[in-house]
Amino acid sequence: MALGLPEAITTLADTRSPRRRAAAKRLRALADPAAGPALLDALRREIRDPRTWETQYQMIMALATCGHQPALPLLRELALKPLDATMIYVAIGDGIVRLGRDHPNDPAPLDWCLSTGNDMLADGALRAVAMLRLTLDEPAIDRILNFVEKRTPYGGLRFWPAAAAAGWNGSRVKAFLTSCASSPREDVADAAKASLEGRYKTYRPL
Structure with a gap:
């Protein structure tokens, strides 16, 4: 039986990392803003232990889906720190874009992430x-x-732009997608072909 909101929040303080991670994943799915403060407190504790990077990843993603903007300064701070588990940067970049926009299509948080030169971010x-x-x-x-x-083109960094471009316009976008459609990476090619048709695909990332 899936945890309810109060139970999931309480489980963030469990002594076992897998249980804390499961709670964070549940709160990510619930996307309830009420979970934000508890998640931020839990993340501050969790980042002290680099071994629990998977739990940290899920907590960051839960903060992002809950829309907890007070987490933004911590995410920016973590983005500029050297992290052994570089997958955490992916969650941080995702969270910064979700939480840092002043309006729905604000590119400023994305620009900040790109400016770091960190490809995972x-x-x-x-x-x-x-x-x-x-x-x-x-x-x-x-x-x-x-x-x-x-x-x-053999790396994966073109995948998400190719997927996002279904809603973009312009000759350069079309040229980019046409190039990606013949990518040596099947995932990039499939995303580009869908976007060339103006069709968004559904993705369920980690």
Whole structure:
């Protein structure tokens, strides 16, 4: 039986990391703003132990889906720290975009993530752009494409822009998607082909 909101919040303080992680995943699914303060307190405790990076990842994602904007300063701080488990940067980038926008299609949080030069952080930020189906303006799109086109096509950094571009316009977008449609990576090619048809696909990331 799935945990309810009060039980999941209480379980964030469990002595076992798998239980705390399960609670965070449940709160991520519930996306209830009421869980935000408890999640932020739990994350502050959790980040002291680098071994529990999977739990930290889920707590960050839960904070993002709960819309808890007071978590933003901590996420920005963590984004600039060296982390052994680099997968956490993906959650941080995702969270910064979800929590840091002043309006729905605000590119500023994404630009901040790109400016760090951290590809994992950028990947998470771009994932949020795709999952939220943001319709960015042409200058913001150009900044994204400038960033990812400098990376190897054999890497995965083009996947989320290719997925997000279903709602974007312009000749450069079409050229990017056409190029991605023949990518050596099947996931990138499939996302690009859907976007060329103006069709968003459904994704369920970790």
